[in-house]
Amino acid sequence: MTTNPTTNTELSGxxxxxxxxxxxxxxxxxxxxxxxxxxxxxxxxVYLPQLQMRLTPGVPPSTTADHIYVADLDFWRRTERETHxxxxxxxxxxxxxxxxxxxxxxxxxxxxEENNQEVMILLEPEQYIQRLxxxxxxxxxxxxxxxxxxSQPFHAPDICYDADGWQYNLGSYPIALDEEHSLxxxxxxxxxxxxxxxxxxxxxxxxxxxxxxxxxxxxxxxxFKLTSGRHGTVEETLTLHADFIRNxxxxxxxxxxxxx
Amino acid sequence: xxxxxxRTRLHRTLTTVTLVWLTAxxxxxxxxxxxxxxxxxxSHVLGSCALALPAETTDEEAITKVLQAEGEWVVQxxxxxxxxxxxxxxxxxxxxxxxxxxxxxxQWLDKDAIxxxxxxxxxPGAPAVAAPKDLAITLDGVHATVTATTQIGNEVSPxxxxxQLSKVENCWVIDRLTYNLESQQN
Numbered sequence: 001m002t003t004n005p006t007t008n009t010e011l012s013g014x015x016x017x018x019x020x021x022x023x024x025x026x027x028x029x030x031x032x033x034x035x036x037x038x039x040x041x042x043x044x045x046v047y048l049p050q051l052q053m054r055l056t057p058g059v060p061p062s063t064t065a066d067h068i069y070v071a072d073l074d075f076w077r078r079t080e081r082e083t084h085x086x087x088x089x090x091x092x093x094x095x096x097x098x099x100x101x102x103x104x105x106x107x108x109x110x111x112x113e114e115n116n117q118e119v120m121i122l123l124e125p126e127q128y129i130q131r132l133x134x135x136x137x138x139x140x141x142x143x144x145x146x147x148x149x150x151s152q153p154f155h156a157p158d159i160c161y162d163a164d165g166w167q168y169n170l171g172s173y174p175i176a177l178d179e180e181h182s183l184x185x186x187x188x189x190x191x192x193x194x195x196x197x198x199x200x201x202x203x204x205x206x207x208x209x210x211x212x213x214x215x216x217x218x219x220x221x222x223x224f225k226l227t228s229g230r231h232g233t234v235e236e237t238l239t240l241h242a243d244f245i246r247n248x249x250x251x252x253x254x255x256x257x258x259x260x
Numbered sequence: 261x262x263x264x265x266x267r268t269r270l271h272r273t274l275t276t277v278t279l280v281w282l283t284a285x286x287x288x289x290x291x292x293x294x295x296x297x298x299x300x301x302x303s304h305v306l307g308s309c310a311l312a313l314p315a316e317t318t319d320e321e322a323i324t325k326v327l328q329a330e331g332e333w334v335v336q337x338x339x340x341x342x343x344x345x346x347x348x349x350x351x352x353x354x355x356x357x358x359x360x361x362x363x364x365x366x367q368w369l370d371k372d373a374i375x376x377x378x379x380x381x382x383x384p385g386a387p388a389v390a391a392p393k394d395l396a397i398t399l400d401g402v403h404a405t406v407t408a409t410t411q412i413g414n415e416v417s418p419x420x421x422x423x424q425l426s427k428v429e430n431c432w433v434i435d436r437l438t439y440n441l442e443s444q445q446n
Contacts, residue, residue, distance in 0.1 A: 158376075
């Protein structure tokens, strides 16, 4: 079914006509001009958001400087833990992941080059960032961000730990971003005894970030992974990770927009 | 027609067109936004009640059907259906062929971890067959323990699996799977 603009105009004209006297004088035109003035005044408010969207495609119409992403435990299919998060840096492949700040709350980071070339050969990531963050109280956290547009760069960390002879337990953990929003990630508590008898312990926390709700691989995915030693219990260590994450991610009140 | 009438008619026409245009502007559909994420409800814990079993089905039959469904849905990679079989707080344990020694056990704690194990460890193997056999069911009220031989693809684990289930709201659901219970063959 199509609408007929001519008919609509005529109908609208019929509705408008009776309100305008046949011989309307200058005094009766005043309310008319007032209505026109109000509508003209309203026009920018109607079109401005669309104009803004066209000028800045992909950026959510947020009133804050935050960027909104979809976070989830897996990239194959949505899980019930999928959520929207706001971030104070870009975590997508349209931007250089180096934009993520080196100073994150009390944490100060330095870039660390990946020396294991096998990682790059095996994963073929589009972007790969590895940083060591420390805070004055002595704790450290490794941040790895791996970006790609296929499934190849996204080996589940537990598979890699398993292949390298680590023993691990795996679970999920919600990081409260505010009173209403939580960001779920998978945690891994891994340990390994080296040939020299040294016991290594890692606590890993990770999740995936998508630039929009379609979650197409071709739009790019970023794996956000934190690794640290164990500080007390696993839960206490995850609290440490949460402190880091809460300086980058926040509860997102709005849905992200589709890229144009 | 006088000049005044002509001006008035022209004025009306212009006003009407302007009003229609402005009114239309106010009703321009909003910029298309993403379809809201289909709200993925927390997966229901349905267990045997997801299988539409006849009312006269016994506990043993219901438990058997749950484990058979688990095997079939692994082959079909039906992750959402699989997750309905597991109870909240469920666990999977790899006993690493050392049943007596739990220090080397590897655990997937709760449903997010179990889902992850299916998707990232089990499904990539694309098993063509995943059927429990030789089920030995021990019932203890609303709890049941089942030892089974599982064949996943070419891998056969005789007596290597122990399933623990419980009856929740008249539905049998899986609480725990411990696998690799059999001793390592040299």
